[in-house]
Amino acid sequence: MVYKFRVILDNEDDVFRDIAILSDDTLEDLHNAIFNSFGFDGMEVGSFYTCDDTWNQEDEISLFDTGDVLGEQKIMSDYQLADILDKENTKIIYVYDFINMWTFLVELASIEEISVGAIYPETIFSHGEMPEDSGEKIFESDMEQENYNEFEDDLDDDDLDMFESDNNFEDFGFEENWN
Incomplete structure (x- = not known):
């Protein structure tokens, strides 16, 4: 059987490729087909992540074994x-x-019979040009930093004065050299 995938770049630009590949090919074969169809040189590593129907990331499947115990x-x-x-x-x-x-x-778009004479994997449709960079990604730690900055903006000068480094710990009710 042939799996036909739509591979969409997660970016503001509308960039995607449709790839046909055999169902008994491996994820590594799909990895190679994707980076070739988008024009990457293949010098970087990648990973697949299983996900649910709403694209929530689950388990990682990496290109190389990165575990503590080889194999x-x-x-x-x-x-x-x-x-x-x-x-x-x-x-x-x-x-x-x-x-x-x-x-x-x-996303797997369709499962079809093998076409006689076709060579797989194959990029069967290409739309859009790759942008110069991948765009800004927001990660949880970045969001935590944004929340910290909002908290810091809410503090006034009197609040910040108590954090000055005059090492006067008596005001806090404990000794500087407590141990």
Whole structure:
């Protein structure tokens, strides 16, 4: 069987590729097809993440074994596409280059018969140009920093005076050298 995927760049720009690949190919084969179809050089690593129907990220499937015990962790080459994707489970997230965090939403669009003479994997449709950078991603720690900055803005000068470093700990009810 042939799996046809729509691979959408998670970015403000409308950029996606449609890729046809055999259902018994591996996630590593899909990884290669994705970075080739988007014009990456393949010099960076990537990971797939299982997800639910609303794209909430779940388990990581990495390109290389990064576990503490070699061989304990399953990697992309251990999974055939049909092992994790089917008519009910159609979505997976792909992240390429962990410095730039190129993030793609990968959805199984159809399952079809093999076309005689076709070579798989194949980019069957391409829309949009890749932007220069992956765009700004907001992570939880960034949101925590934003919340801290909002808290700090609410403090006035009198509140901040008590944090001056005059080392006068008597005002706080304990001794400087308590131990």
